[in-house]
Amino acid sequence: MKILLRFTPEIIQEPHIAEVILETGAKLNIDRASIDAVSGEVVIDVPDEKCDKVIKLFRSRGVVVSVLEHPIVLDEDECVQCGACISVCHIKALSFKEDWSITLDERRCNQCGACITACPHRALEFS
Numbered sequence: 799m800k801i802l803l804r805f806t807p808e809i810i811q812e813p814h815i816a817e818v819i820l821e822t823g824a825k826l827n828i829d830r831a832s833i834d835a836v837s838g839e840v841v842i843d844v845p846d847e848k849c850d851k852v853i854k855l856f857r858s859r860g861v862v863v864s865v866l867e868h869p870i871v872l873d874e875d876e877c878v879q880c881g882a883c884i885s886v887c888h889i890k891a892l893s894f895k896e897d898w899s900i901t902l903d904e905r906r907c908n909q910c911g912a913c914i915t916a917c918p919h920r921a922l923e924f925s
């Protein structure tokens with residue numbers, strides 16, 4: 799499961815991710831990170847069986863946690879099946895189905911946003 803962590807200025811300097819890994823033994827894979835001196839957002843992939851414990855620990859440290867059930871949302875009414883989003887997805891999370899509609903492998907998507915930028919019809923957005 800993917801979760802989004804938001805770090806406020808009060809806690810950004812603390813090694814929360816390392817501590818949660820040590821305390822839970824969970825193999826956390828960082829998909830995306832945007833961090834500066836005063837705030838940060840990190841998307842991590844958490845093994846399903848460790849998710850509850852990991853989320854609870856982050857929240858106990860003051861980290862704001864959002865579960866990303868659907869990392870990217872597609873507006874099927876706006877999509878014209880041009881394939882531009884598929885071309886720019888570097889990890890091949892997007893593909894055509896047999897009927898040429900677009901499908902997303904939510905487990906692979908790391909919310910890089912490239913497909914959102916590439917879509918000429920603004921059919922894609924972060925959830």
Ligand code: SF4
Pocket residue numbers: 870886887888889890891892902906907908909910911912913914
């Ligand atoms: S956000 Fe990035 S990884 Fe996810 S589907 Fe779009 S291009 Fe692929």
Ligand code: SF4
Pocket residue numbers: 872876877878879880881882883884900916917918919920921922
């Ligand atoms: S780029 Fe936009 S319009 Fe084109 S296939 Fe992808 S979602 Fe649909």
